[in-house]
Amino acid sequence: MFTIGTDNGHGRTGTLRTGSGRIPTPFFMPDATRAAVRGTTAAEIAQSGIGAIVVNTYHLMLQPGAMLVRDAGGIHRFMGWEGPVLSDSGGYQIYSLIHRNPEMGKITEEGAEFKSVLDGSKHLLTPERAIAIQFDLGVDMMVVLDDPRPNDVPETEISEAVERTIRWAKRSREEFDRQIAARGLSDESRPLLFGVVQGGMFPELRTRCAEGLREIGFDGYGFGGRHVDAEGNFLEDIVRHTAAVIPVESVRFALGVGTPEDIVRCHALGWDMFDCVIPTREGRHGRLFLRKKKLTTDNLQLTTGDFYETINIHNERFTADFTPIDPDCDCPLCANHTASYLHHLFRVNDPLGSRLASTHNLRFYARLMEQLHKEKVKTEE
């Protein structure tokens, strides 16, 4: 499933084999939470150089429902995307929902109880149900339901969340194996399963969680919780430590990472997979990522983000800027349009603006990953 290649100086490279094709690591996945990378088509995603996407169990179970996606022929056919698809379990989303408004649900040993934001109906997402839903979705990579906590809660609470995450992971694994057997899937055709390492900012709890998950056994392991503090500062020590307690032969998934510099840092610390809303969300709101010369000179500094810059296309200075956003970019926006035109599209609030900005940012992220992957991967054919 995961074949480690070389370390090219940026971090380790490799190849991950999924039911929908191989994908070189490191790679970045945009979030198509509700089965859409907002405002873009599957063809545009693929054209930007993005190899895999992330959908969300929590969102899709509510709308349109796992059964409907299954009846549509699975998530790939449903959304017209042929590449690898990973589904997040929804643990983080429910935690966010409850953290924001305790009235919306609660976490019990059985699972996560929550009220639907759509109609107020009550739901219980158990570890088993999360796995079953992901099988119905027909994804290539699954994530177990976990129990995330904010970084600033007491250690005892984090510790309890770690133990629960491990117990849930075990239940998830058992349900996963049942589903494999019931569906008669082979080791070649089955999806990959990821555990999630929790433990907040406490190294010993991260270690404990990773060990508990290793005993159960997963194809890959994720970094759970948040990798930055409240001010957005990168938590280098805990990110490094967590990678180190995950088996070296397993693929490592840094959930929710992140800014370009955070991805570069995480990759240097041993992480292989990333997903984040940033390129599309910020694109929708008019922020564009621009490569700076340093990116092409191999000077990927770990401590700064100076290999790129961002612009806000709303700014007045673009009103009559008839040059491309980035002359060195080959995305549909930069290849065919001027900054002035994009500025205009945002000003008149045409969806084409956020679409072009999103695909531009995805192209930026894809090229960043290509850069990190620069040296050829030794693949075992």
Next chain:
RNA sequence: GUGGCCAUCGUUCAACGGUUAGGACUUCGGUUUGUGGUACCGAUAAUCAGGGUUCGAUUCCCUGUGGCCACC
């Protein structure tokens, strides 16, 4: 031409004769890290002109200018 009504940020609405004339939209900046994001935060910006009454006028009175409505 006669009568009536009206005139406040770019726009549209507030403000008893009484603190620094307020909101919404626009505009100008910024924020966004396993997407409840068509979201959020901040800033700039106005009493039509000239007189009068008053301790004090966006508010009351007069004149002018401009607009809207009705009637010849």
